[in-house]
Amino acid sequence: MQKIVIAIDGYSSCGKSTTAKAVAAELGYAYIDTGAMYRAVTLYLLEHDIRFDDLPRVEQALHEMHITFKRNRKTGRNELCLDGTIREDEIRQMRISNLVSEVSGIPAVRHAMVSQQQRMGRKRGVVMDGRDIGTTVFPDAEVKVFMTADVLTRALRRQEELAAKEEHVPVEDIVENLRKRDHLDSTRTESPLRRAADAVLLDTTHMMIDEQVDFVLERVSATL
Ligand code: C5P
Secondary structure (H helix, E strand, O other): OOOOEEEEEEOOOOOHHHHHHHHHHHHOOEEEEHHHHHHHHHHHHHHOOOOOOOHHHHHHHHHHOOEEEEEOOOOOOEEEEEOOEEOHHHHOOHHHHOOHHHHHOOHHHHHHHHHHHHHHOOOOOEEEEEOOHHHHHOOOOOEEEEEEOOHHHHHHHHHHHHHHOOOOOOHHHHHHHHHHHHHHHHHOOOOOOOOOOOOEEEEOOOOOHHHHHHHHHHHHHHHO
């Protein structure tokens, strides 16, 4: 059967990655979490004491770092590796969430990540989630979904995810982080977060994950 690209973009913590993962598993497609890649760049810069405004050092770092995904056989999940080491837990911490949008706004960072993402999806058969997949990475994606949800609902979901990893954060701090990231992501000059003209809008405020997955799968069936 013809393999396609499914682009799932939208605001932070709307359930993009949970939905994308389940859709990929259902179709036997690869799942690529592009947000994890920007988080990994942020972690690398912090660990190497590289200032975000030191562009020559940032560019050098982009050549040096290796961002890959490794499949965890037990969970079936793709885990982010930075220079060969799994760093899933660290990249999800609030200290990274608080800085990642600053890093993802740097044009050199975007160029490097977008090219790598295009290479990863060149054979198609991928579900990719992020902010600019349907507009910049794969403007020719056959299925494009743009997710949104009420900010408090999103913050409560994120709070639960963090608590499961023993990071207890007040909901107001998470709301502030989501608002700040959404603002920075939507207003940057290079591939800002916006809905592609041909993306279908999905408000997940009152939806269960299964309903979100079915929604995307129906779009896929209608396309194939
Ligand atoms: O999806 P996640 O919340 O993990 O993304 C973290 C951050 O990475 C976003 O807030 C955004 O700044 C950046 N990002 C991006 N483009 C993408 C995916 C994520 O700029 N395609």
